[in-house]
Amino acid sequence: MTDGEMVTRRVAAIDIGTVSSRLSLAEVAAGRVLAARKHTEITDLGQGVDATGRFDEAAVARVVEACRTFTAEARAFGAEGVSTTLTSAARDAANAEILLGQLRDLGLVPQVIPGEVEARLTFFGVAHDFPDERIAVADSGGGSTEIVVGSYCERGHELELDRLQSLDIGCRRVTDRFLAGDPPAGADILAAGRWARAQFEAYWEGQPTRPDRLVAVGGTVTTLVAMTHELVPYDSSFVHLRTLSALEVERAIDRMRKLTAAQIAALPGIQPKRAPVMLAGAVVIRELMRAGGYMELTVSENSLLAGAAATIGEVLAGERPTVGWTPELSR
Known part of the structure; x- marks a missing residue:
């Protein structure tokens, strides 16, 4: 595909971390983020997880409310695909399903990703x-x-x-x-x-x-x-x-x-x-x-979100993901 034939797509990447929940609304083409704007909420999902191995219900409620806002923003943006990743806190919490189920109720497809995938997405986002x-x-x-x-x-x-x-x-x-x-x-x-x-x-x-x-x-x-x-x-x-x-x-x-x-x-x-x-x-x-x-x-202001957005663009274009991981998308 030549530069003149590149198709620009609008995508949304949501990442739910231990301290913050983040959204990137991005325009992507040819494995690159051309433009993006971000929305970050400090939701502190991981508070107490290291000691108890469980999510606190109030923390889950904060994340769900943030993601409710994110889904509305992604819809208004016209995103063709939305990925939703969860990282360290969700890997550690024995009761992670109480959050995952509520995210599915919002129409999202949450994926708890291993640390290796998290690292690859971050590197891909930064290395451009x-x-x-x-x-x-x-x-x-x-x-x-x-x-x-x-x-x-x-x-x-x-x-x-x-x-x-x-x-x-x-x-x-x-x-x-x-x-x-x-x-x-x-x-x-x-x-x-x-x-x-x-x-x-x-x-x-x-x-x-x-x-x-x-x-x-x-x-x-x-x-x-x-x-x-x-x-x-x-x-x-x-x-x-x-x-x-x-x-x-x-x-x-x-x-x-x-x-x-x-x-x-x-x-x-x-x-x-x-x-x-x-x-x-x-x-x-x-x-x-x-x-x-x-x-x-x-x-760098780029991160996992940039890598995820570029990867969504590759998947929508029918290309093999550079990071070797395929996001499950809601639309």
Whole structure:
């Protein structure tokens, strides 16, 4: 198919994570997202899941209400296909069906995806900005962090992945497991860092040749940029492909470590609902960078949503999905 014959399609991707529920309304063609707008709600689905192994009914209600709004927006957008993915919290919760059933009642087709698929979708979404460059991509969420090393050949629409892994390290999980105090004790912050670092070091030790560039996605790193530059209101075009240094992450930790969640929520650049997990998220990013030997990373606004949207476009065009996974679509 030539560029002149490319068909542009409107699609919608919903992703239900441990901390946030997100929607992308995208125009896609030839495996690329041409334009997109996003809607994010902090729904905190994973609150308490690490300890109990179960979803809280109030958290489920928050997610369902957000998805009710998302389905209306997708319909108004004229989306030809809608994918609905769920990640770490849904993988962990023994009673995930109470959420899945209500999502089906909204007309959605929810899929709880394994960490490997989550990692592939994220890499596919990010790597379009770095064609033919070998990079490391880290998606640090609420319940897990996916790390992928590889490259994307734009001409052949092929992913070449050296190594990918999903680690059970995320800002909600670390908060619930280590940082119960408000503010948490200094010893607990140190323990959280040691716990995360040991797992990240094990990953990097298995990757003898590390890429020069580390790209990170997720609400923690985008918020760290917003904090650093005191972005009010938030400006995604400023954040996208912005460099975040290890020193800036450390300064953010120092700024938050003795504050309550309410005080963190008042800081410029912070979404108030994200405040309770921001310190833990920053600690996770610091340990990721330390273990990999990175003094800076590149922040991307693209993520699993971009990869999912591009994949929906491939499926609607009758093409083989680049990521090796096929979404089940509602229409």
